[in-house]
Amino acid sequence: MKRKAGWMLVSVIMVLSLLVSACSSGGGNNGGNSGGNGGSGKSDKTLTMWTWKVAYNPGFEAAAKVYEEKTGVKVKFETFTPDDTYRQKFKAAANSKTLPDVINWWATAGDSIEGSVEELSPIFGDDVLNQYFSTAMDPIRISDQQVESWKTDKNATEVQKSLKAGQYYGLPLDIGGFFTFYGNKKLIEEAGLTAEAPKTWEEFISMMETIKEKTGTPGLVVGAKVSDLWENWAGSALTIMLNGPEGYIDLLERKTKLSDPQNIKVVEAVSKLSEKDLLMPGVLSTDIDGADQAFAAGKAAFDLGGSFTMSTLLAMGMNQEDIITFPVPAIEGSKIPQWTTDPFTLTMLSVNKDSKNKEQALDFIKFMTTDPDAAVAFANGAISIPALNLGDRADDLEPNLKALSQSFATEPGPYSEAMPAINAYRTKNKEWEVYAQSVQSMWEKKMDAKAVAKKFDDTMESLKASGN
Template structure:
């Protein structure tokens, strides 16, 4: 089995060992990275007939490989019982070639998998993910006299926690990859806005039928402004991108880190103690329409059997073993990454921090229901303004009308606001 995720190797090897003990077949796991090295390795091996029996690959990338006859078809192998093991919205939505995907491909002259038929299956997901999660340093929270076992239920409580931590320990409250302008927009502003406003109003605002001066969005802007005004960001935050932010958090340079399910595995790979990490979904502001943020994951990595496999029956059996709840629990606990499989929210089986992620997962999410279209022009004004809160160059009262003006102009250029 090949992968490009080096820190996944111990988890995959543990599963391979369990498979050998059960089936008497040895599975060797090899990692090749970075990404481009891995892609090149696959391309050259496909040409020489040296592909591995089982291949890990980016979800949705299986269709191009299948179209060139590199993969074993699994359509008749993944039965209902196996399908039921996967998280909703992973295999059912992305692992089966859908009519929508077929139609979209047919209309796209550049689509390279027009020979794939509706209903075909060539892979199964084993890693899923989503953004909108907060990670906290248990020790720093405790040092401030707060209870790390009681995550904040609202963003207001979270803000007060950060202020207390800064006052009592001197440790900054928050870090995330602010240098990337999308991070504050998509990972913090949007989840706070969609819960504060509700999907209908959130959509109306972005789609040009509402205004960013709506109290529900002003409260979000005010919250982010307060984080900056209270000096709760880690120093140098505007020069800090996503990975450096996670590294800084793992080194105890901030009490909280905003990221996604995939952040946990990275933190563990940096040597952070899993028992020193708490996790929770971005909490809504007090008075929000949605009282909790429901998060629905999507698949990130699939496993597939290649055309060069000499024992396809055994390889398929390994895929089913790999993606069983029992083995994916082992993977989750060892790697800190979220399986695309239904695993129990039991800290003994999956690790204490993983439980915080699992408890926030849902079959539906306000984002999956939303039909908001975020246009480039107002999006840029919003992203820039959020960063300017940190440099004290603007305020919520100044920023909101500017976003509205950019949004109105952008929708006007497209013939008017988007209909519901």
């Protein structure tokens, strides 16, 4: 995932990588002397770590250098991409007990890696956790809703069924936010418009229509090849703003239908993208990287992404002054007129439970996620915002990162309120998978909004009747 999410997920998230690579040997069994000094002295030990985030490697290397300077412990990195390759590599290594000392993983709870990594809840207390952003642990810590959901989920794994509320198996490394549109300032102004954020979804649609009419450039590119990307990165925000988080929770919990008047408005709003031919041709075969590349090349006026997208666009040659950013705009008449971006954790660091360097590995992930010098070094190298609440040290972040971090809500907002239900139901309830596919069909003009809502509702009723 080039950037995916979070909590979700986002779905998450979720999410999201570029280029650069690091080399290393795999497996958690190599290293020098046993029993490192945990930051209190020097050591000739070497830790190994795996990641799938190619773009993070400069940040990992920079932070590891800080760690080596303070402890004498070296850290070597190995990168496996894309997402599926990394997951398969992890599974094979877990089965053969050849995992590295430290694993960089999506910030999730119940992803079934728990059988192979150390449970951290008995090890790190509030003195560590309180140093992070207030919501940083939310997607990592097992929730009551997840536990209850896995009890009745026929597809739940044995690992998931064994988990207890409050447990966690990773420490949060970095945070971000989806729900962000990027606009090409030059194209917007070429169309005679002011390069400012639209106040409503309807105004956004109008802007794209004007740009296409005046410049011939499609309005929007999305990594729509990833079927559930739209709901994770934009659709959920539209629904939460329209009906409040309680309205989205009702839909997730199957208390309302998608065809209900208050819900189908979102489907109808999204259908305008295809009805008015505003999507870039070939968008359904475009992945996240391809969408960013198309936007950077001027093939679309707007791109859907998140806080992490800025680094990608800059690496592709765009200038920050040529880009405008804004959150998903609300549908007219929404209960919440403006979206507040809740930061959520993108990735976490976990420790191989069979590592021969476990004590040192635990010290390293604590250092990476709580030491300000390490956090700043990682952030500026990876172009990602650390989960550590940096306070005044945020001034040491690169200007782009500092600006993005200041756009995050400091207190939990509407998405945070809906997040437990999203984690518990959006993957479990398979009507959401059907919905993601139906949105793609709608964008191909094979279905209209009414047909999309009906298919969602019919699937939901059929699953309920079968006990799923």
